[in-house]
Amino acid sequence: MIAFLFKINPLFLRTVIMKGCDQMLFLMILSLYGSIVGSFAGVCGMRIVQKQSFYTGRSHCDKCQSVLKWYELIPLFSFLYLKGRCRTCQQVIPKEIFVFELFFASFTPFLWLTGNHHWRLLLFQFLLIGLLAVLAYIDIKIQLVPNQVHLWLMCLVLLNYQGIQTHIKGGLLIFVPLFILSWVTAEGMGGGDVKLFGSLGFVLGWKAILLIFSYAVFCSLPIAMYMKFYKGRDGVPFVPFITIGSCLFFLFNGR
Known part of the structure; x- marks a missing residue:
């Protein structure tokens, strides 16, 4: 197997690796966009249920009403970093938001991979x-x-x-x-x-x-x-x- 690898044209091997890296990077970008849309979709669903506007007003904690900082709005990462709780009052953040983000982050690359x-x-x-x-x-x-x-x-x-x-x-x-x-x-x-x-x-x-x-x-x-x-x-x-x-x-x- 090692002898076979040494016989491969280095230029061909480099091309394959670069294409693979480009494809992986593109799928990661798709996943990131998916998680952003998933986060917005989750907020829309929650606010409609609560009879609130989903297109006006900044994101805030439903309990203490504190406006969320930018680093509290990063899809997937913020929920894990904050351990599922509000930074200010420790109110539990609805897990549905994380589920939305995870679903869309996973589903979007699969749509591309289907061809x-x-x-x-x-x-x-x-x-x-x-x-x-x-x-x-x-x-x-x-x-x-x-x-x-x-x-x-x-x-x-x-x-x-x-x-x-x-x-x-x-x-x-x-x-x-x-x-x-x-x-x-x-x-x-x-x-x-x-x-x-x-x-x-x-x-x-x-x-x-x-x-x-x-x-x-x-x-x-x-x-x-x-x-x-x-x-x-x-x-x-x-x-x-x-x-x-x-x-x-x-x-x-x-x-």
């Missing part, structure tokens, strides 16, 4: 998952899908335009059956979930939304069965599973 190197499509997928992650948090906390989200989703069509017929077909193909099912059955899908699927179908097209629906149902069934038979509770927040289904679609089918 999706078109900036417009990558941006579209990134923004859509960010929006769905915020909605998932809101759904878990207060079981609500804000109506304003449908307007935000419509704006994303500009990054993924496939022809008006494709978009209309995608929206109607998933919305109409789910609406009828929720209207006929008392224990059907919630109205917010049905409208969200309709909007996603309009944005992504019928092929994508059917796959996402399949992924979401498959992932949610074990949790729903566990909650019903072991916890005695009917129904689980479904937007988190729509988010998971969308992530799986973009990772395995979204190129």
Whole structure:
């Protein structure tokens, strides 16, 4: 093995190492940007739940109201450095922020590694998952899908335009059956979930939304069965599973 390494052209070896380092550096930069967006998405979700504005006012501790310093706002690092507590009053920092940052820091490089190197499509997928992650948090906390989200989703069509017929077909193909099912059955899908699927179908097209629906149902069934038979509770927040289904679609089918 050592003899083989000595026979390799030094210039070729240097080129391979440099390309590998460049690729690693680029993925680290993507991960950094992902963690920043994840931090913002987490703050958006928390403030919407608390009925606060997420686009005005500086970041602060909810308990002592002290404005956070710049070094307390570094994604991932600040949470670990502060040991999950406010520097001023030692109030526990919600772990959801760290989870958001970690998820997006990990997910963003994987999107690139799937072979999706078109900036417009990558941006579209990134923004859509960010929006769905915020909605998932809101759904878990207060079981609500804000109506304003449908307007935000419509704006994303500009990054993924496939022809008006494709978009209309995608929206109607998933919305109409789910609406009828929720209207006929008392224990059907919630109205917010049905409208969200309709909007996603309009944005992504019928092929994508059917796959996402399949992924979401498959992932949610074990949790729903566990909650019903072991916890005695009917129904689980479904937007988190729509988010998971969308992530799986973009990772395995979204190129």
